[in-house]
Amino acid sequence: MHNQIKQKAIKEITQANDLKKLEEIYRTYIGRKGKITEILRSLKDLSEKEKKEKGKITNQIKNEINDMIKEKENKLLSKKDDNKGWIDVTAPGIKVPQGHLHPITLVQRQIEDIFQSMGFSVLDGPEVETSYYNFDALNVPKNHPARDVQDTFWLKDLDLLLRTHTSPMQARYMEKNNPPLRIIVPGKCFRYEATDSTHDIQFYQFEGLMVGKDVSVANLKAIIEEFLKEFFSSSDIKIRLRPSYFPFVEPGFEVDVKRKGGEWLEIIGAGMVHPNVFKEAGYTNEWQGFAFGAGIDRLTMIKYQINDIRLLYSSDLRFLKQF
């Protein structure tokens, strides 16, 4: 019986991890009403011999338990003062330098990924262009009012301009590659215009072009729909085509998109490649295809609800670090 009590006491002391618990153990075993104290009291009824014998053992256990509690008490007290064993997990972490990709990069990557998954190759083109590739090869005749629609920056003393759209790459690519083909061309473009919250002298655009033997308006609709579903991560996307005019396509459309609960947004200009563009590239009339162009800035602004295009070119970290 003594041994049982002793073992139990040792176990409890070992497990005790605060002073309050230790105090409790003290009271349970060797306090005034403790179990060991009770045993010692009960000895008075025994014979002197038994009293002496049992008393000795009991006192020994009492001392042992007492010593253990003392020892544990010291241990717990010293722990309390020692910070080495303790971490303030609520303190902030050490700052690691963190870089951010520009939102246009994020959106452009998404566009590239979606179109690559549909078999479109991704290309790049020059920003300084000739009027041949920017206009003539795209069926925009000289002196035509269409050249007014997209007023152009010209380089001084050089017969060159800053491209007003990514479409010159249609002409450049078809000149060097045979159909069938599927490409997209993201890139920087420039327009001579007054700046405001939705217009700037530079912007990013991407061009799409698909040419085959029977590529149709119905295909154009489907590809654009697929793209928009992926881009906005939602299958609840509606699109509509409105008649529009771009000299390098016939028929030409404006594509509007409506997201769930949203309004119709005009985001893509598109159409079927004009036969004169094919002719200029040296393609025979057995080929047909679609082309489209959309503003990457505009998609970025829609996606992240940015209300001023100029923020994109402000290089302000307070803005950029949010991406």
Next chain:
Amino acid sequence: MKISYNWLQSFFNKKLPVPEKLADLLTFHSFEVEEVKENNDDWILDIDVLPNRSHDCLSHKGIAREISVLLKYPFKLIDYGKKIKESKELASKVVKIEVEDKKMCSRYTSRVVVDVKIDSSPKWIQDRLITCGLKPISNVVDIANYVMLETGQPMHAFDADKIAGNKIVVRKAKKGEKMVSLDNEKYDLDENVLVIADEKGPVCIAGIKGGINPGIDGQTKRIVLEAANFNLRVIRQGSKKINLRTDASWRFENGLDPNLTQEAIDMCTYLIQKIAKGKVLKGLIDIYQDKREAKKINLDTFKVRSLLGINISDKDIIDILKRLNFKVKKTKNKLQVTVPTIRLDLSIPEDLIEEIGRIYGFEKIPSQLPNAFLIPSKKREDLIYQNKIKDILTNLGFSEVYNYSLLSNKESIKLANPVSQEQKYLRSSLMTLLIKNIKDNKRYFERVRLFEIGKVFYLDKRQVIEKKKLACIISLDEKKKESQEFYHLKGVIDSLLNKIGISDIWYDDTLGKNRKAEIKVGNDLLGYIEEIESNIAGFEIDFEKIVQLATEERVYAAPSKYPAMVRDISVLVDHGTKVVEVLNLINRVGGFLVRDIDLFDIYKGENIPDSKKNLAFHIVFQSDERTLVDSEVNQLRDIIITALEKEGGWEVRKQNA
């Protein structure tokens, strides 16, 4: 263009849909209606007529014609010619007309009306003009404008008694000629401008603005009316030259059907006869070269179905073409379509397919994924590396910026037509704006790390060179170490280039002992690194070059199976001594067993003389063939120490085993 709903209704007996519905119909089949606004008892539809249809739709009649096709409503046409009562007196007696430059004026149509009573115009005309944004002036002028808004053909009226010599000539202006307009503006003319002139000089800038001299006023009795077809290029050019765009020039610039002049002048004449009580003289003066005929286009109906991706029958195609007022003749397997001259925009089958598509309804075309051929999609190598490099740099703590390509600082390529002084040169370096970015951002952040990948431009033998560059710039907080930004960036370059598989990077200071070095790989110059200001450092490298180097095939070496041994050496050198001098010496005398030398400390300060610095190196020895023994490594170390002391003349301060 502002279009009056009531005016449109006047072309039809059947009731038009409500304005909002009509606007939707036009938006989805013809042109975008940007706004519908109620105005007194009318509605204004603000219609954005597309450039390819401006020749026939900048008018109420043009829009009404579209509506009649879309709704299958019959269109009321009035032949005003039949309503004109001509007197016996000949119009050609009052005025002679001569077209000198026939290329610039393919048709000039004129009528003369006499005994006209100039007054204000009736309310219904005034109301419609105001609805469309024009100011009423007098009956004759208002009627001319009214006819333009209805037919799209600009009109002009002269006071016949003020035309010197009773003769009108259409010709190019001569340099030095001047004209004062109806609204008292002076214009200096030259041979870029087409004018209508009398014996004394220009009386009207053709197709753009009338002159004050023969203008209609309260005393005007005899009127010469003009409905002409001027070449769109000469109007554009003239309008640019004198910097003036008017309702008339806007319409001419888009080209007009020369067959339009007659119906317009008849309508105008009839209204003047009726409203201003004029007497119409006999004869239409009409100078018309190369009469414009209706075009014939052959259409393959298979192509219609294939291009639109719909299953539309030949019958439905023909039906749509007929609704458009085209004549259709069926030949073997094609349709021969005759298009009225008013549709200048239609000349090839695809033009007709667009008409069929939009009348059929683009909304009815199904979405159908293409039956595509299998070609693997490719991405240009530089775009792949661009993404990779952007990721590496953001992981190193740099944020990406997109700056403008245009600068205010002088560069070799200038814009001919800048929008502002701030943006008139094409950047030849990304650094200019990055430095500005750093300064702007330092107001809010202690440490700023930025990068940009973009095109720069410069002239080389009058050729424009366009190059993609990568630039990084950095500014850290309080000075902890001399030129910390510079060394930080060197580390970034090493880390970046190593990650894309480029090694052997070295920094050439042949530029002289300043705060700038060229970054090289082998013999290739990649770019430069520079301490720009005391706390700003940047580098700019040729992006195409690193892509080229990164894509070269490389041979990889297996790591050595044998352990490496390290000895540390600490060398006291003059402040002006370059680290590379010490490294080169160690490499040369240490031989092939020296695998790596790592400079782990540069120390100046306590216990070191002012003019000196202490360089501490770990030298790593390793062989691919065997385990090295202590004695040989110590021997090599001693050789190195001796060389450093004897050849280099430096003091080797401390060493360990």
